[in-house]
Amino acid sequence: MRLAAGDLRPDGPPEGGQDLVLMGTGEPDFATPEPILRAGIAALSEGWTHYGDLNGDPELRGLAAELASAAASSEFDPGQVLVTSGATSAVSIAVAATVSPGDRVVLLDPSYSLFASAVLAAGGEPAYVALDPSGHLDLDRLEDALPSARAIIVVNPANPVGTVFGRQELEALAKLAERHRTIVIADEVCDHFVFDGRRFTSCLAVQPWRERLIYCQSMSKTYAMTGWRVGYLIAPPAMAAEIRRMHRTSVGAVSAASQRAAIVALRHGDELVAPMRDAYEQRRDFIVDRIAEIPGLSARSPEGGFFVMARYDLAMGSLEVARRLRDHGVVVRPGREFGPAGEHQLRLSIATTPSALGLGLDRIERWFEAAGSAAVGAR
Numbered sequence: 286m287r288l289a290a291g292d293l294r295p296d297g298p299p300e301g302g303q304d305l306v307l308m309g310t311g312e313p314d315f316a317t318p319e320p321i322l323r324a325g326i327a328a329l330s331e332g333w334t335h336y337g338d339l340n341g342d343p344e345l346r347g348l349a350a351e352l353a354s355a356a357a358s359s360e361f362d363p364g365q366v367l368v369t370s371g372a373t374s375a376v377s378i379a380v381a382a383t384v385s386p387g388d389r390v391v392l393l394d395p396s397y398s399l400f401a402s403a404v405l406a407a408g409g410e411p412a413y414v415a416l417d418p419s420g421h422l423d424l425d426r427l428e429d430a431l432p433s434a435r436a437i438i439v440v441n442p443a444n445p446v447g448t449v450f451g452r453q454e455l456e457a458l459a460k461l462a463e464r465h466r467t468i469v470i471a472d473e474v475c476d477h478f479v480f481d482g483r484r485f486t487s488c489l490a491v492q493p494w495r496e497r498l499i500y501c502q503s504m505s506k507t508y509a510m511t512g513w514r515v516g517y518l519i520a521p522p523a524m525a526a527e528i529r530r531m532h533r534t535s536v537g538a539v540s541a542a543s544q545r546a547a548i549v550a551l552r553h554g555d556e557l558v559a560p561m562r563d564a565y566e567q568r569r570d571f572i573v574d575r576i577a578e579i580p581g582l583s584a585r586s587p588e589g590g591f592f593v594m595a596r597y598d599l600a601m602g603s604l605e606v607a608r609r610l611r612d613h614g615v616v617v618r619p620g621r622e623f624g625p626a627g628e629h630q631l632r633l634s635i636a637t638t639p640s641a642l643g644l645g646l647d648r649i650e651r652w653f654e655a656a657g658s659a660a661v662g663a664r
C-alpha cells in the first residue's frame with residue numbers, strides 16, 4: 286500500500302515556525318516491541334543489575350555466532366563475538382584496535398560521519414573514495430585506493446545514500462581487499478531494512494575476506510532499541526584479542542539487563558521488524574514523491590536504510606542550507622557532513638513520524654520556492 290500525501294499531513298499545522306520538525310536523525314519513532322520490553326523488565330526483576338562478562342552475555346554471544354554462521358554458511362565461534370554498546374562502539378573499537386597513526390582508511394563517499402571521527406581519533410587518515418553515479422561501488426577507484434590503505438569501512442545498506450550493495454560487487458571488493466591485505470570493517474545495522482523485495486547479501490557470506498573481516502551489528506535500529514545500547518562485533522581470532530582489550534579499557538561490561546532483552550529480540554527476529562520495515566518503505570515512497578514535486582530538488586529512491594539524500598541546485602553550501610532550513614522550522618543533515626561527494630545534498634530521515642514528514646516537507650518546499658525566486662531575482 287502506498288500513502289497519499291494527505292495521509293501524512295497534520296490537520297492545521299502550526300504557524301510561525303516556533304516548533305521544529307526533526308528529520309535529521311535515524312531514530313526509530315516506534316516503541317521497542319513488547320516482547321523485548323517484557324524481557325528487559327523480567328531481567329531487572331531477576332537481578333541482572335550487576336557487572337556481567339566483559340566479553341558479553343554468553344547466551345547472546347552464542348546466538349550472534351549462530352546467526353552469523355547461518356548467514357555465512359560456515360561456522361563462527363562464540364569466542365569471536367564481542368558484545369558492544371551499539372554499533373558506534375563496535376566500529377570505534379574496531380578502528381582503534383587495527384589502525385595506527387598515519388594509516389590510511391578508505392571511506393566510501395558519502396559515508397556516515399562517525400567513521401572519519403573514529404579514524405582521526407586513532408591517528409589515521411580518512412581517504413574518501415566516491416561511489417559511482419548510481420550509488421554503487423566504483424571498483425576502479427577502489428583498486429587505486431586500496432594498495433596504500435590499512436582498512437576500508439563498508440556500510441550495507443549504505444548510510445546516507447541507501448544503496449544495497451550486491452553480491453557481485455562485494456565479491457569483487459573482497460578480492461581487492463585480499464590482494465592488498467586490507468582489513469574490512471563492515472557495518473550492517475540496517476540489514477533488515479531492505480526495500481522492494483531485494484535480496485540482501487551479508488559481508489559475512491563473502492568468503493575471500495573472511496580472515497580480515499570485522500563485522501559490526503546493533504539492535505538499535507532493527508528493534509527500535511536505541512536507548513538500550515546493545516550491539517556486537519565478530520572478528521577473526523587473530524584480531525579478537527586486541528579488540529577485546531581495547532573494549533575492556535574504554536567501555537567495560539555492557540548492561541546485563543539490556544543484553545537479556547537483546548537475546549529475545551534476536552530470537553524473535555524478523556517477525557518484530559517486518560511491520561516497521563513496511564512503514565519505512567511507505568514513508569520512503571512518500572518522501573521521494575514529494576521531493577519530485579519541489580522545483581530544484583531531486584532524490585534517487587533508496588534501496589534500503591533509514592535515509593533519503595536530496596540533491597538541490599542552489600549554489601549555496603549544504604551546511605548553510607541546513608542552517609536556513611532550521612530557521613524555517615525543519616532540521617535536516619547537510620550532505621557535506623558525510624564527505625566531499627555529499628555536498629549540495631541534504632539527508633532526510635524516513636524514521637520520522639508520519640505527521641511530521643508532511644509538515645517538514647511542506648516547510649522545505651516553501652523555503653526552496655523562496656530561495657529559488659530570490660536567486661532568479663538576483664540575476
